[in-house]
Amino acid sequence: MDHHAKYPGLSDLKTRARKRIPHFVWEYLDSATGQEATLKRNRTKLDEVLLRPSILHGEFTPDLSTTFLGRGYKLPFGIAPVGMSGLIWPGAERLLAQEAARQGIPYSMSTVATQTPEDVAPYLGEDAWFQMYPPRDPDIRKDMMKRAKAAGFNTLIMTVDVPVASRRERQTRGGLTQPPRLTGRLAVQAALRPAWLNGIRKTGMPRMKLMDSYAEQTTSLSSTEHVGYLLRTSPDWDYVKYLRDEWNGPLIIKGVANADDAARLQDEGVDALWVSNHAGRQFDGGPSTIEALPHIRAATTLPLVFDSGIEGGLDILRAIALGADFVMLGRPWHYALGALGDAGPAHLADMLAKDMASNMGQLGTKTLAELPARLM
Numbered sequence: 001m002d003h004h005a006k007y008p009g010l011s012d013l014k015t016r017a018r019k020r021i022p023h024f025v026w027e028y029l030d031s032a033t034g035q036e037a038t039l040k041r042n043r044t045k046l047d048e049v050l051l052r053p054s055i056l057h058g059e060f061t062p063d064l065s066t067t068f069l070g071r072g073y074k075l076p077f078g079i080a081p082v083g084m085s086g087l088i089w090p091g092a093e094r095l096l097a098q099e100a101a102r103q104g105i106p107y108s109m110s111t112v113a114t115q116t117p118e119d120v121a122p123y124l125g126e127d128a129w130f131q132m133y134p135p136r137d138p139d140i141r142k143d144m145m146k147r148a149k150a151a152g153f154n155t156l157i158m159t160v161d162v163p164v165a166s167r168r169e170r171q172t173r174g175g176l177t178q179p180p181r182l183t184g185r186l187a188v189q190a191a192l193r194p195a196w197l198n199g200i201r202k203t204g205m206p207r208m209k210l211m212d213s214y215a216e217q218t219t220s221l222s223s224t225e226h227v228g229y230l231l232r233t234s235p236d237w238d239y240v241k242y243l244r245d246e247w248n249g250p251l252i253i254k255g256v257a258n259a260d261d262a263a264r265l266q267d268e269g270v271d272a273l274w275v276s277n278h279a280g281r282q283f284d285g286g287p288s289t290i291e292a293l294p295h296i297r298a299a300t301t302l303p304l305v306f307d308s309g310i311e312g313g314l315d316i317l318r319a320i321a322l323g324a325d326f327v328m329l330g331r332p333w334h335y336a337l338g339a340l341g342d343a344g345p346a347h348l349a350d351m352l353a354k355d356m357a358s359n360m361g362q363l364g365t366k367t368l369a370e371l372p373a374r375l376m
Ligand SMILES: Cc1cc2nc3c(=O)[nH]c(=O)nc-3n(C[C@H](O)[C@H](O)[C@H](O)COP(=O)(O)O)c2cc1C
Pocket: 028, 029, 030, 080, 081, 082, 083, 084, 110, 111, 112, 131, 159, 254, 276, 277, 278, 279, 307, 308, 309, 310, 328, 329, 330, 331, 332
């Protein structure tokens, strides 16, 4: 079915998703931390990036393809890791992995997903990236990498912008617990969202299954504590070295926001950097990622992944113009799932590709490589 007439833009998907996802889950998905100033700044600073159109280029079909870490891609965007994805929409990890495989784009799975690497293995395409929140225990770290690799994840992402828990006041007010429980007002909110609730009845109440599988190995875990936070450590530079030694494959460091770190990470031998501020969920006093991007581009020759606040094809072009090699989205895939269920991710991918092509037509740019020269 063609959803473009009814849902031409991401905002249409977001509006519908809000009506189909229970309020406490919505607050987890949609909120940031503090005053949410960084969340807003990600948007306003993207809008300020202007590109110079050029006319009279005749008829052409823009080429959206790119290469990243030695691989060719028809589209320059992919799926960022989102924890508890399957709570946001039932079956999300499988649905997103399947769509990524169909589109030939990367799917990143979070350490704190509701599925284990083994659960999603049958659905993975060739570009499966595993995102690691660094476990404190070296044995757990090694085992996690082994399991991810055996399941078919070929690229390792270490996320470094969650050194400690952030406050996330709106999420807290929403009342989500870990593990999630449908009691009291949350049960009432769930009952108002039958499509979501029916899905959850089929999948069972989502939990951080990979974390749970290690929970017994870690001491002092009480059932009310957040397993995800207890198992992980605040990584340091030595941790990057361990991973570089232990992971045989591309290693990406996610959550880079300053140029000094970027230069040093290149010296450590990582393969790519992921410029991100976690969509404003961690620190409310930093730059938007689009402001940070050119400084990081200037500090390193490593390939750069970019995310935080991308809402359409034009935003993807803006990030590429400022030096990104690949662009990822987190929340939008979940808005799409919330709005259209199984059909959501394909519609979003198509919407992004069409928006990129339309804007490249306006710019008169035939390839992504021409974009930097169009910056104003
Ligand atoms: C609900 C939610 C959960 C997230 N969980 C993780 C996670 O487990 N690991 C991680 O590296 N990033 C996580 N992120 C950050 C995303 O990977 C990504 O950086 C961010 O969502 C990009 O911004 P966007 O949502 O505006 O596209 C999460 C983001 C959201 C919205």
